[in-house]
Every structure is written in structure tokens, then in C-alpha cells.
Amino acid sequence: MTTRDRIKVLPEHARTHNRSLVLTTLFHDGEMSRADLARETGLTRVTTSDLVGELIADGLVVEQGTRQGSRPGKPAMLVDLDRSGLQVAALDLSDTREYRGAVIDLSGEVRARSSVPRPADGEAEAAIDAVRSLAAELLGAAPGRVLGLGVGAPGVITRDGVVASSPNLGWFDLPLQADLREQIGLPVRVANDANVAALAEHTLGGASGDVMVIKVGRGVGAGVLTRGELTRGSRDAAGEIGHVTVGTDGGPLCVCGKHGCLESWLSIRSLEERIAQGADPDAVFRDAGERLAIAIAPIVGALDLSEIVLSGPAEHLDGILRDTAVHTLRSRTFLHEDVQVRMSAQGDDVVLRGAVVLILDGELGVS
Structure with missing residues (x-):
């Protein structure tokens, strides 16, 4: 026995x-x-x-x-x-310009929406104050019973909602989940924005249980599900692929100080800067798609993933970039010719809707 x-x-x-x-x-x-x-x-x-x-x-x-x-x-x-009466307050702290929030009911309808300007990078206290203010505003606007507050934020975030490291926000070892719970007196769940996006795609978007969701914006991160469960890793940092060096040919200087990180090829800021400097847009998108596939091919092979979902501006990611990524990925893997690489079905609200899933899972056991 x-x-x-x-x-x-x-x-x-x-x-x-x-x-x-x-x-x-x-x-x-x-x-x-x-x-x-x-x-x-x-x-x-x-x-x-x-x-x-x-x-x-x-x-x-x-x-x-x-x-x-x-x-x-x-x-x-x-x-x-009670789909219309039960609601979740959700925050997305990953946007480059603003913190976004919404109250969403269990039918998926947005019942209230608000945002606040994003403080400058490194202004840690101003960032916390902005998040608290936005949370309070949303709860005041909710027309029904709020089950809790879900938050998707960039950075390495522990299972108990401590922001271990988020340099752009200026947060290190910040107990954000406990801080917000004390403020609002309701259940709060805080998780990495890419992980939250992965939950949205799986629970609400019909993605398989073996999927990687790659969120491309100011930075590049990924959420990975295997058998329907988030893969978190030993340091709660699974999916932190933005600062993986792709290739041995150098490459653009990354904000982290290294050359050739995936983020320096693929982030929206990097794409737009290279095009603004006179590079051919098609060549920029091909480079980014190839580097993306170089980064994720070993992960697809090691975890036997069946689906890759790209979340970010379609005008940048769909088309040449995605097509190049598909071609390169299939040339660098074995037995994975049928891996689907598609755009997210959740649109701009993918993190907000994933934050709803955080509360549904954590408070009701719905997954």
C-alpha cells in the first residue's frame, strides 16, 4: 500500500x-x-x-x-x-501607458471599466497608490456582488501573490496580494500577467491543456500550461523567456544589459524602434518571428506542447512574424508539425479575463 x-x-x-x-x-x-x-x-x-x-x-x-x-x-x-449578479473586479498592470481595470460578471459581460495613467518606471510608491485607487474605484462601480479582485502584473510573482521582482514597476518583494486584501476586505489573487493570459485562453478561450501563451507588449513573457495546470517552476519564474539570448550572433542591446535577448527582437517597443530607424518592416518581422521560434522550439519539444498562442497587437504579430515563427518552429522540432500557432481569441482584455479566472479558480474551484 x-x-x-x-x-x-x-x-x-x-x-x-x-x-x-x-x-x-x-x-x-x-x-x-x-x-x-x-x-x-x-x-x-x-x-x-x-x-x-x-x-x-x-x-x-x-x-x-x-x-x-x-x-x-x-x-x-x-x-x-447567478451569472449577472456575481461579478469579479479585475486589474491589468501590464499596459505600457495605463493600468486598466474592469468589473466582469460570470457571463463575461463588462459591467464597469476604468483606468489610471501608469506612473513612470521605478516610481514604486506612486504605482502602488495608483493600483489601490483603481481597485477602490472599480469596487464602488460594481452593480452586484463582487467575489474578489484578480490582478495580472508583470514580473516574477510567487504563489501567494508577492511580487518578487518587477523592475519596471519598481517593486521587489512586495506583498501586493496581502496589501490589497487588507485594503478592500475581499479575496484577492495576484499572478504574472502572462500566466493570467494563459488561464484566460484555456478556461475561456478553448485552448488545449498543453499550451504556451506568449504575451508581447512592453516586454515578452509566457504562460505555460501542461495538462491544464500552470507550470510555475522552482522560482515561480517559468515562462520568463524575454531575456533568453536567441542566437550566437550578438543582436540588439536589451534593457537588461545583454545583447540579443528575445525581448530585444520581439517586444513592440523594439519592433517599432527598428522600423522607425529605417529598417525594412518585413525584414524586422521575419527576424522577430525566427528568433521567437528559436526560443520556444526546445520548450515545445521538451513539454510536447500542442498549441502556441500569441497575445499582443495583431498588426505586428499576425502575418509575416507569425508565418515565419511557424516555419522555423517546424524546422527545429520533431513530431510537432501539427503544433498550432495562432493569435489570442481574447483580444485586449485577455489579462482582465484571466484575472476573473484567478478568482473563479481560487474562490469557487471553477477551472
Whole structure:
């Protein structure tokens, strides 16, 4: 008998698992009867009915009326999440010009939106004050019950929401999650913006469970999911591919002081600067696409990923850059000719929507 076999499963753990299972099923499949919910989850009708009653009492699930149809007997009562009444406040701190925020309900509708100018790089206290102000403004504008605040921020962020290192924001060892939770008195979840984007693509955008989402903006970062779970790494820095040197031929000077980092080829700032200096745009995009593939080919091979998603301005990333990346990636990998490389389906709100997923997962167990 293994150690795992000897571990006692406590009733409260089983109930928490079953509760999450019911909520996840409703979130993805929509309204259904208690009997249908029992069949979909594999739980008994008694267990399902008890859980639904508990979730209704908690204000998470609502009855939607009876099913219309020709079945004999009493019509079935349909239940669903309170999609319009339950909301999440979300912050995206990755934009180059502003901090963006929104209140989004569980149907995906944006109920309120706001932003504040981004302080200059390195102004740590001003950055924190701006985030606090934006969070308070959003909570004041929310028309319904807010489940929590989700935050996507650039940098290395630990599992408990400490910003270990975010040089552009001037934050080091900042307990941002705890700070905001103390301020607003609600659950708060803080994670790296690229990881948050990966959650959005998987949970809301239909991406596979073995996917890398590459977020290109002021910098370059990636979120990696394997079997549907975020890969965080030993230092919470998995996906930090922006400062990986690509090639042995030198290359542009990067903000980190090295030459030839992926970010120095691929970030939007780098692309636009090279074009403004007179370089041929097509050549710039081909260079960037090739360097991107050089960086990610070993990761695709090592983790056997099935999908690469690019998140950022389509006018820069789609077309020559993406086509070159596809060609180079396939020439540098084995058994991965069918790896899909596509643009994000979540648009500019990918981090905001991923921040919603942070709260759904952390507070309701919905993934």
C-alpha cells in the first residue's frame, strides 16, 4: 500500500471537491436540472440536490424556472450560476501607458471599466497608490456582488501573490496580494500577467491543456500550461523567456544589459524602434518571428506542447512574424508539425479575463 493509499479523505475535502465539480459543470455547460447535473458530474441525486440547495443559500446558484417540453410528469426546475449578479473586479498592470481595470460578471459581460495613467518606471510608491485607487474605484462601480479582485502584473510573482521582482514597476518583494486584501476586505489573487493570459485562453478561450501563451507588449513573457495546470517552476519564474539570448550572433542591446535577448527582437517597443530607424518592416518581422521560434522550439519539444498562442497587437504579430515563427518552429522540432500557432481569441482584455479566472479558480474551484 502506498502513502497516497493510506491518506484518509476527509468528508469536508470530498464535499469541497463535489461543490467545485457542480460549479465548474454549471459554468461551462450552462443551466440544467438537478437530475441532469447529477448525470453530468457522476454524483448521486441526493448529493447533487443537497449541494445545489447549499449553493442557492450561499447566493451562488439561482433557479431559472421550469424546463419547457413534452415530457410527462412534473417539469424539471433548471438551475444555473447567478451569472449577472456575481461579478469579479479585475486589474491589468501590464499596459505600457495605463493600468486598466474592469468589473466582469460570470457571463463575461463588462459591467464597469476604468483606468489610471501608469506612473513612470521605478516610481514604486506612486504605482502602488495608483493600483489601490483603481481597485477602490472599480469596487464602488460594481452593480452586484463582487467575489474578489484578480490582478495580472508583470514580473516574477510567487504563489501567494508577492511580487518578487518587477523592475519596471519598481517593486521587489512586495506583498501586493496581502496589501490589497487588507485594503478592500475581499479575496484577492495576484499572478504574472502572462500566466493570467494563459488561464484566460484555456478556461475561456478553448485552448488545449498543453499550451504556451506568449504575451508581447512592453516586454515578452509566457504562460505555460501542461495538462491544464500552470507550470510555475522552482522560482515561480517559468515562462520568463524575454531575456533568453536567441542566437550566437550578438543582436540588439536589451534593457537588461545583454545583447540579443528575445525581448530585444520581439517586444513592440523594439519592433517599432527598428522600423522607425529605417529598417525594412518585413525584414524586422521575419527576424522577430525566427528568433521567437528559436526560443520556444526546445520548450515545445521538451513539454510536447500542442498549441502556441500569441497575445499582443495583431498588426505586428499576425502575418509575416507569425508565418515565419511557424516555419522555423517546424524546422527545429520533431513530431510537432501539427503544433498550432495562432493569435489570442481574447483580444485586449485577455489579462482582465484571466484575472476573473484567478478568482473563479481560487474562490469557487471553477477551472
